[in-house]
Amino acid sequence: MSTPPPPFAPDAGTIDAFERDGYAVIRNAITPALRDRLLTAAEKLLGSDITQGRDRGGDGKDGFRGCLNLDPAFLPLLANPAVLPTVVQLLSPNIHLLSAHLIALPSGPPRTIRIPGRHGWHRDMYGVTADLGFPHTPRMAIKAAHYLTPVTPDCGLTMFLPGSHRLPEEPVVPAGAIDPPGAVTPHISVTGTDAVLFENRTWHTGGINLSGNPRIALMLQYGYRWLHPVDDPATDLRKDPALTPSEQQLLGLPDRHPDGSLAKGSGAAPIRSWWESGPWASTSAQMRWYGLLARGSAPSHSGVRRPSCWEGETARRSLHARLMEKARKVIFVLTHPSWGTLSSPDPVEARTLLKTAAKRLAPAVAMPGNTPHSGTIGDLEK
Template structure:
């Protein structure tokens, strides 16, 4: 399946930039949903996590090969590449399992934006440097199933969300619950305010996997224990996204800060499948970079 089939449309790009999130229906097939659900269960049994408690497991790519399929999932990678570009990698992964809750009272929504100190140190609104994607394995169309609430980015301008949104603050009317079907993926910017979840008052256990793509010069958010995959992963694009770079020194020779063409196989794949003209939709910086590849005849 070509990444061109999943390049963001003009409407999708405008919505994502304005609202801070984007829903991708059917990003996973029913077979993939089943495979990933089974992978989570294998991990939970191996780690003996209690089935009746909320459980959040970080650094999952090395835990089960089923999770690796998400790294270059075409339906999502096409959107990510069309919004962030090609100098990217996966710097954070986790899954969480949310069993039914007994009550919605005094629920800890834990409103937050991603990025840690990156979102606090800057003296202005942080630019978009990462996109996290939630792959939902449970049907969340019905309310009360532990949906994540998204607060549209356009409504957060010039507002101090740390003062307005305490951990136990219930969702205001502007917040939107992610009422999506199983197999859907939801992209959201690292600067988009969202909840950790909401009360699961259903009889179902909500299961979701989260993968974050970021610029390659950003540090990993978790351990990113992928060295054991080095000998087994051959696809160059998947290797780039896993951070399995060719070993070079840090600093001026670092492939993170000064990548060579061989460090960015995703760019070549996008040129082949998407085309330079559509890649220029990323903006002026991308256009300037891509024109260096063109040869003009006078």
């Protein structure tokens, strides 16, 4: 598949599977091209001597926390429209990024972990269950796991215990074994373009990698804004004017007015307004979504033009097709950096749709830290 996925509404089957099993697969969450770029960036980091955020674990694991801070190549995952709607539906819009974790699991038989007596099965946010107890530990965070190296049966994908997010106590791993009965490895595409979502309570562990090469995974963990991120603050990254409001929120927008005074909840306003008017809502709302994606096409990091918060021209064409399908007669052509020009066989319909879209755009355009496109609303209303 070379065309990146357009933003799509949470799939009911995925939500049901997640509620039932504590994990679910999102098919085609990234494109092969993006996966290649992520792998290149990941290998560069792992081959470096950078210590900031370095996370070396048992059995020769290597990795980084906060890898978004270390290479902008990882940014397209931050507000990935193929993943974020599902995460928001399962948590709420009041979220931010807790961690962007790169994990290189070396190949070879386990030595110090994933052995009987040290099986490695765990819940995330371990301190929570210790502090609150099993019955009082809620769902607080969701990880989106991407596998960047070849997906083969022996590459050591993450394993899960289905339904274990609801267990009243730790699952039993029989003596001499390393997995609890019922443990599974999800079936994901060999293209590595699927993402696996799982929550903090779901018991999981790294598989055993016997592929002969390191298995490189990237796990983005989203959690409620009242939880502290694991990563270092994305202080420099947050200054990037090309970030969309949703990306800004995920990187930690404070609840502040521009004058520094408290504005309760304002740090969650971008995703809240995005959620309330996403493509799963109405046609006019979809136009707003389209606009928000387009905003990411401003010049970006290191002077390199980042093609939208998603995948650039191809994505825009694909979104355009979706929009046309929804809006029927309306043709909305996006031309960076303006919001777009409109033509339609039915000018009245087009005008009405765009006026609605313009009204909905206004609050998002006014977001702190977001550079308004001057004349945007006027352009739309012409």
